Amino acid sequence: MTDCPMCRKWQDDADLQIAELEQCYVLLNRDQFFPGYCFVFTREHVTELFHLDVATRQAVIEEVNDVAAALAAVFKPAKMNYELLGNMLPHMHWHLVPRFTTEPLWPKPIWSEPHDEVQLTGAEYAERIELIKDKLRDP
């Protein structure tokens, strides 16, 4: 679907690319208010878990799981949050968000209060991406 922003996101946010997996792309969220917040989204334009055949669904989940494990290892959060919503953008994308007891919003969901975006410098994005890449390659 050429009018789907998620179908274009891998190219549009090239500076945030972490990994091209078999089923999914992994991208750092430009807003790093929650340090380590990543998107894991399918290469194919699909929407619901139950639209996938079982092998594809399980492969997607193993990739979501591997990224969550890498984020937990790198950022050492109190809890990982995993969200598959898609009300605004139905192309399947998982929000993987390391959560910390030191956050202003803890322990509430990330959407419970608005926040100003936290943008990093190019070098800071690159460093954070490299840490996650390394952990994904060598768990």
Added chain:
Amino acid sequence: MTDCPMCRKWQDDADLQIAELEQCYVLLNRDQFFPGYCFVFTREHVTELFHLDVATRQAVIEEVNDVAAALAAVFKPAKMNYELLGNMLPHMHWHLVPRFTTEPLWPKPIWSEPHDEVQLTGAEYAERIELIKDKLRDP
């Protein structure tokens, strides 16, 4: 863990029980502001996806998937939302929430604005539970 409310929830909310699956319990949320909102939570007190062995993780996900498919078939939402958070209550519980374009909060996440709880009568809870049970048994 005897002090975990989620370990006791299946017994505590006996009137909301939908199904005992191999890995998870399925319970209707008492707050039905979002019609069909269910919890799918593990029998075991576990927290992160990546703490499970691959077979258990995939079995949990297939149960989450089956419940989401049943909710979608019964309630015909515009989108299903799937959330695994656990910041307040780390015992693994999935929020499965049918979302509708007619809601006051659509298309925002369910946590983006507070709402008054919607409680049903006993008969209404029972009817809703029966619809979901039927669809789970006979997809």
